[in-house]
Amino acid sequence: MPFDSGFQCAGCGEWNETVVDESAGSRQSYVEDCQVCCKPNVLQIFWDSAAQEYFIQTELES
Numbered sequence: 001m002p003f004d005s006g007f008q009c010a011g012c013g014e015w016n017e018t019v020v021d022e023s024a025g026s027r028q029s030y031v032e033d034c035q036v037c038c039k040p041n042v043l044q045i046f047w048d049s050a051a052q053e054y055f056i057q058t059e060l061e062s
Contacts, residue, residue, distance in 0.1 A: 007032075007056040011039035020045055020054045031061055 002019040009016060014036040020028070026047035031040050040061040048055050 003054060005045075005054045005056060007041065007043060007058050009034040009037060009039065010041050010058040010060045012037040016041075018043075018056075020056075 001022050003022050004017070005020045006015055006017045008014070011034060014034065016032070016035045018032060028045040029042065030045075031042055033040050041058045042061050044057040044059075046055045046057075047053075
């Protein structure tokens with residue numbers, strides 16, 4: 001089931017809407033391009049069971 005979420009681009013700082021695929025597990029990592037500056041962001045995704053939401057950390061792909 002998809003879960004609406006978002007992340008702040010590590011390059012330009014703009015907010016990006018995204019969808020997390022819950023079937024991929026509570027810890028995920030993949031690359032998604034910023035919707036504004038097009039730089040590739042490595043997304044580290046973690047499920048926060050206390051808040052009942054996904055937490056996304058980003059860094060630019062090297």
